[in-house]
Amino acid sequence: NRQVETLPQGSSKLDSVNWLSNIKPPSIFPEYNIVEVRFKNGRKDFFQTSPDLVLEVGDIVAVEASPGHDIGIVSLVGQAVRMQAKAKRVNLGSTDLKKAYRKAKAADIEKWITAVEQEHDTMLKSRQFASRLRLDMKISDVEYQGDRTKGIFYYTADDRVDFRELIRVFAEAFGVRVEMRQIGMRQEASRVGGIGTCGRQLCCSTWFTSFRTVSTNAARNQQLSLNPQKLAGQCSKLKCCINFENDCYVDYAKHLPENAQVLYTKTGKAILQKTEVLRGIMVYSYTDNGPQFVAVPIERVKEILELNKKNIYPNDLDSQAESSSNNDEEQNLSKSSADALLEDSLTRFDNNKKKKKKKKPNRPNHGA
Structure with missing residues (x-):
């Protein structure tokens, strides 16, 4: 959990990236005398340095604590510290700011x-x-x-x-x-760490710091299955990543037509089965034609709703051009799915060519 040795950039938990490292400040700019120091499991704090103490990222330093002193690793220096403190809403001008004493000695490190x-x-x-x-x-x-x-x-x-x-x-x-x-439970999971269901390290233990409340409404907006075993993370709470795309789904959902659960056509009554929010497609099925699904664009759904308000019933959900384009899309999708299955096949490297049997030469007929 704690890197004792100096590690390269991006190798520690909740690492800070100094995006101003390649930009030299003006000569009239004084050296910034505040550094960010990290401790165990991403715990960080800001410390003031003396003018004669020059620190770099990765230096092990002895800093002020109550009581005594603590040992940490410098994670950020320079003008980027000011931006980091502003993002974390820390007042660096307060007199309560602790001091960084010196670089740690060998006895301190041991x-x-x-x-x-x-x-x-x-x-x-x-x-x-x-x-x-x-x-x-x-x-x-x-x-x-x-x-x-x-x-x-x-x-x-x-x-x-x-x-x-x-x-x-x-x-x-x-x-x-x-x-x-x-x-809390989420803070505990971030300190312990682990591998999520996506196969990557937990977001809360690598880069995620703000724990917003996650509700089941976010899962409903994304049409996720309300299965607690799938939606819960290692902290036994709803996964934080459910919020990542929720705002996008909410914005796209504003363009969806209202009261579009049922559409009436001459072919029959169509019931809404599924809505693909990001693709702008609503999937319907006819009550009389069995389990046959028809993908209808949002613009076409709005058009049919306006016709139904005037007691006008179109021939079908899709026009001829739309149905042909949907058929082409379905064929391309099925072809790509077949290619994907073939790529994942365990026997894709096997030689499928049948070995040709060698024909035996005809023996000469000596009796003739």
């Missing part, structure tokens, strides 16, 4: 590495202590301060928990100042 190695065992022991006290809570992560004078215990709980006795037990067992910090 002590920090030792503390990091003890965090997992501390988490397991802390869970045992919480279970003995019968507290309805889960210790999901532990983070030691760089000088190992303080420990932050992250936990999740459904209700309010009285952990005063637990803090005393932790202080005696681990010999550190204890801070309990409650986090």
